[in-house]
Amino acid sequence: MTATPPSTTTAPARVSHFERMGGEAGVVALVQAFYGHMDARADARGIRAMHGLDLSSTKSVLVLYLCEWLGGPQTYTVQRGHPRLRMRHGGFALGEAERDAWLACMDAALADRSVEATLHAELMAAFFKTADWMRNTAPHP
Numbered sequence: 001m002t003a004t005p006p007s008t009t010t011a012p013a014r015v016s017h018f019e020r021m022g023g024e025a026g027v028v029a030l031v032q033a034f035y036g037h038m039d040a041r042a043d044a045r046g047i048r049a050m051h052g053l054d055l056s057s058t059k060s061v062l063v064l065y066l067c068e069w070l071g072g073p074q075t076y077t078v079q080r081g082h083p084r085l086r087m088r089h090g091g092f093a094l095g096e097a098e099r100d101a102w103l104a105c106m107d108a109a110l111a112d113r114s115v116e117a118t119l120h121a122e123l124m125a126a127f128f129k130t131a132d133w134m135r136n137t138a139p140h141p
């Protein structure tokens, strides 16, 4: 039997969204910017009021979630189990205005981080789907 010679061609490296966002430090900076906008924007006053005054633990959890969602370490699931985001947001009245305010903060945060245009658009499309699916006030999706 003849041994197969080692391949001389290498497969193109697949770079995860997590890496393209700058790894954990990039996600921390994104979440920081996201809540900075939520603190500052008039259209986000309602959703900011759903959070506690001290955002530190909320920020840490969102960092863990986004790292995992972007293809990084799966620490969120290890620590908190399945995200069950719709259930976890069930205590807040989320309609179109709340969805749009959340997305506006994230859009501005991605712009602050100078995320490349294609990735920015892909992430916003995915965030829209999740945020829209979480709406729990009429008209229901």
Ligand code: HEM
Residues within 6 Å of the ligand: 047, 050, 051, 052, 057, 058, 061, 062, 065, 080, 085, 088, 089, 092, 094, 098, 099, 102, 127, 130, 131, 132, 134
């Ligand atoms: C639709 C508008 C949204 C509003 C108003 C909203 C608001 C909130 C609030 C008030 C909390 C609780 C924070 C705390 O007390 O610590 C929370 C938790 C969280 N949110 Fe949202 N959220 C929205 C959409 C989203 C979206 C689109 C995502 C993900 C892409 C997301 C991810 C999370 C995560 C991961 C947590 C923590 C869950 C846990 O406890 O493990 N949220 N959100």
